[in-house]
Amino acid sequence: MQRIKIDPNKCTGCRQCELACSLKHKENTVNPRRARIRVFRVNGYFIPVIAGQYTDAACNTKCVVDTQWGLIDLCVICRASCPQKPVFYEPDTGFHLKCDFCGTPPNPTCVKTCNSGALELIEWSE
Amino acid sequence: MEVWKGQFARIDLTHKSFKIDTLPESLLKVYLGGRGLGVKLYFDEVNPEIDPLDENNKIVIAAGALCGTGASGASMASVVTKSPLTNTICCGRIRGYFGTELKFAGFDAVIIEGKAEHPVIIFISHQRISIKPALEYGQQVTSKTEKMIKEELNDRWKALESFILSVGPAGENKANLATLVSDGLLLDGGAGIGAIFGAKNLKAIVISGSQDVTVNQGEKCLQSIFTLKNKFNTSPYTKEYLPNIGNGFLLDICLDKKTLPANNFKSSAQKIPNLDGDGIKNFTQRRRACFSCPIGCIRFSLEKQRMLYLDYESMAGFGYLCGIKTIDKIAELRYLCTELGLDVLNTASTIACAMELSEEGILKDVSLSFGSEDIEKIIKQIGKNKGFGAEIAKGGAHLAKALNRPDRFMGVKNSAIPPFEPRKLWGFGLHLATSNSGAYHLNGFTIIEELLGIHQVVEPFKYQDKPALVKQIQDTMAVLDALGYCVYILLALKLNNILPFYKFCFNTEVNIQELLNLGERIWNLERIFNIKAGIDYNDDVLPKRFTQEALEGNVCPLDQMLSVYYQERGWDKWGKPKEDILNRLGLKDAKDKDRS
Numbered sequence: 001m002q003r004i005k006i007d008p009n010k011c012t013g014c015r016q017c018e019l020a021c022s023l024k025h026k027e028n029t030v031n032p033r034r035a036r037i038r039v040f041r042v043n044g045y046f047i048p049v050i051a052g053q054y055t056d057a058a059c060n061t062k063c064v065v066d067t068q069w070g071l072i073d074l075c076v077i078c079r080a081s082c083p084q085k086p087v088f089y090e091p092d093t094g095f096h097l098k099c100d101f102c103g104t105p106p107n108p109t110c111v112k113t114c115n116s117g118a119l120e121l122i123e124w125s126e
Numbered sequence: 127m128e129v130w131k132g133q134f135a136r137i138d139l140t141h142k143s144f145k146i147d148t149l150p151e152s153l154l155k156v157y158l159g160g161r162g163l164g165v166k167l168y169f170d171e172v173n174p175e176i177d178p179l180d181e182n183n184k185i186v187i188a189a190g191a192l193c194g195t196g197a198s199g200a201s202m203a204s205v206v207t208k209s210p211l212t213n214t215i216c217c218g219r220i221r222g223y224f225g226t227e228l229k230f231a232g233f234d235a236v237i238i239e240g241k242a243e244h245p246v247i248i249f250i251s252h253q254r255i256s257i258k259p260a261l262e263y264g265q266q267v268t269s270k271t272e273k274m275i276k277e278e279l280n281d282r283w284k285a286l287e288s289f290i291l292s293v294g295p296a297g298e299n300k301a302n303l304a305t306l307v308s309d310g311l312l313l314d315g316g317a318g319i320g321a322i323f324g325a326k327n328l329k330a331i332v333i334s335g336s337q338d339v340t341v342n343q344g345e346k347c348l349q350s351i352f353t354l355k356n357k358f359n360t361s362p363y364t365k366e367y368l369p370n371i372g373n374g375f376l377l378d379i380c381l382d383k384k385t386l387p388a389n390n391f392k393s394s395a396q397k398i399p400n401l402d403g404d405g406i407k408n409f410t411q412r413r414r415a416c417f418s419c420p421i422g423c424i425r426f427s428l429e430k431q432r433m434l435y436l437d438y439e440s441m442a443g444f445g446y447l448c449g450i451k452t453i454d455k456i457a458e459l460r461y462l463c464t465e466l467g468l469d470v471l472n473t474a475s476t477i478a479c480a481m482e483l484s485e486e487g488i489l490k491d492v493s494l495s496f497g498s499e500d501i502e503k504i505i506k507q508i509g510k511n512k513g514f515g516a517e518i519a520k521g522g523a524h525l526a527k528a529l530n531r532p533d534r535f536m537g538v539k540n541s542a543i544p545p546f547e548p549r550k551l552w553g554f555g556l557h558l559a560t561s562n563s564g565a566y567h568l569n570g571f572t573i574i575e576e577l578l579g580i581h582q583v584v585e586p587f588k589y590q591d592k593p594a595l596v597k598q599i600q601d602t603m604a605v606l607d608a609l610g611y612c613v614y615i616l617l618a619l620k621l622n623n624i625l626p627f628y629k630f631c632f633n634t635e636v637n638i639q640e641l642l643n644l645g646e647r648i649w650n651l652e653r654i655f656n657i658k659a660g661i662d663y664n665d666d667v668l669p670k671r672f673t674q675e676a677l678e679g680n681v682c683p684l685d686q687m688l689s690v691y692y693q694e695r696g697w698d699k700w701g702k703p704k705e706d707i708l709n710r711l712g713l714k715d716a717k718d719k720d721r722s
Contacts, residue, residue: 012413012414012415012419012422013414013415014415014416014417014418014419014420014422015223015417015418016196016198016351016417016418016419016420019194019195019196019418020196020348020351023196023341023344023345023347023348024348026338027344028128028340028341028342028343028344029338029339029340029341029344030194030195030196030338030339030340030341030344031230031336031337031338031339032230033230033287033336034338040286041286043428043431044412044428044431044433046414076282076286085283086283087283091336091337109348112352113351113352113355115355115358115359115420115421115422116415116420116422
């Protein structure tokens with residue numbers, strides 16, 4: 001099974017993945033807020049987050065995770081958009097966005113664009 | 127019109143009002159954006175003889191034409207105004223995310239005019255502009271300012287997606303060496319702009335946008351991004367040196383070729399242990415990039431949530447020109463400059479000038495010598511613009527002139543010479559003398575040909591070849607600035623490599639000569655502005671040290687090159703653009719303006 005491997009240690013925060021994603025999914029249009037991948041800056045690190053399923057119930061539990069990149073609010077790196085997280089929806093229509101791997105077989109544009117090695121398509125078996 | 131937003135905002139600080147106006151496509155096609163559009167808008171609105179700190183002076187911030195299109199390496203916005211340091215037109219390049227966000231907010235440019243009574247912050251988002259009081263921000267360092275603004279937004283998601291351009295205490299106190307900071311990154315060039323922000327009582331601009339930028343052939347743009355990525359990965363400069371060392375890789379090359387000056391350009395530098403490419407590589411564990419840049423050359427180390435940047439300017443400036451020998455100290459000094467909002471190059475060079483004057487016994491106010499560790503104190507004084515700091519804050523040229531030794535400041539038009547040796551790099555010397563914004567390297571980075579020989583072989587000591595080379599590179603840089611490209615893309619690409627992307631974006635073919643003409647037009651317009659401002663051929667000079675004091679048998683033959691350069695540009699012997707060149711570039715009106 002193929003997976004996108006994310007390595008925040010390598011991410012330079014150039015956000016070209018965001019631009020490429022929006023170009024790929026909406027014809028001729030560049031807008032990071034239409035992208036299904038976003039890069040957030042936390043504690044001086046750049047952390048790419050790929051859009052997952054929309055959920056209409058926000059979490060009750062708020063937690064902070066202790067990572068090698070310092071303490072990070074789980075909400076920031078959570079892949080879902082939800083009523084409390086106005087990320088991963090189209091700014092004009094409010095339509096919720098979700099990564100589709102750029103089709104089958106997977107051919108993610110963000111991975112192809114990434115030049116830092118932060119995004120990688122790998123074969124994954126548990 | 128899609129790539130351009132076709133709009134600009136005029137923000138009046140005096141009346142706390144704003145107005146959104148359209149930009150005609152005919153204007154955008156000729157001046158593109160960024161430095162081109164900025165210079166044109168500024169030229170049309172401001173009397174060149176204005177005192178830069180006067181409230182009638184304006185600031186134009188313009189996003190590069192290709193900002194926000196995904197063009198690899200194009201993210202720069204330009205801040206254009208008349209600098210109090212040089213009294214010439216000047217252009218500061220905003221790195222990071224600010225320029226593209228301006229586009230996403232729906233504007234190609236912003237014009238700021240008037241003067242607020244109390245410190246204010248401008249918030250721009252989705253066509254909405256508000257001006258809010260910012261009294262509690264007074265004298266705050268830039269990192270604290272950014273933090274406070276993000277807290278004030280009171281919305282973590284908004285805070286993550288807002289980008290800030292702010293001025294530090296140095297600018298608030300109207301130090302001529304002050305510049306701006308965006309997202310922790312100092313502007314490239316544009317020393318003095320900070321003081322204008324201070325004079326206008328403008329503390330920061332916060333921007334956030336969610337509009338689309340539309341290109342013509344998106345699929346092909348995407349293919350072009352992939353092609354260029356491969357291209358960047360074939361050049362050792364963009365594949366290895368810049369990502370691993372940042373622009374500090376130039377230190378090794380300059381040390382090797384003996385073009386790195388030391389002690390206020392008195393001699394060429396001997397290598398100081400650790401102050402080289404490897405030193406930077408070891409000190410900085412991480413790197414970051416500007417928007418849509420596949421290179422990612424900004425090296426930093428994270429220390430207690432502080433981002434300590436190191437680059438060529440700080441290493442060569444504080445390290446070799448001022449003689450600071452430890453890399454930790456240099457990183458701290460650079461951090462201090464970012465916090466106070468001071469231009470690194472000009473600050474270092476001005477202190478180096480003070481050090482030489484003090485060693486010679488001419489400067490008696492302070493006791494300084496090369497390598498003095500207490501320059502931290504002086505930088506803080508510059509930030510406050512008080513005491514001895516006030517003397518230095520006006521710039522090195524002022525300091526040296528006040529002591530009757532103007533030749534001791536290594537600068538042109540009051541702006542410090544970047545640490546590359548003009549006696550060995552003659553083309554660079556010629557560029558510095560003729561640069562429209564005072565000595566500065568990124569608007570004529572001849573280093574890529576003269577030192578690195580990326581695209582052409584240049585004979586080092588053949589002065590006849592230099593004027594044409596300098597003109598070509600100056601025009602190239604002008605058009606790159608207008609498009610929003612960073613100069614370092616030239617380490618892997620030629621100008622013709624960006625033509626396909628240009629075509630897919632704008633749906634118009636363009637050739638190199640046309641692009642260079644656009645650059646030439648910008649350069650000439652800046653020149654006309656400067657002439658009207660009273661800066662003329664008398665100011666196209668280098669400090670005596672480079673033209674009279676030989677270094678290893680070499681001086682910079684500026685006079686021989688200058689007359690040929692004027693001819694090459696179609697200027698008369700007084701360095702004024704002739705009628706036919708103005709007609710060719712369509713600048714006749716500009717020159718005649720105000721004549722009546």
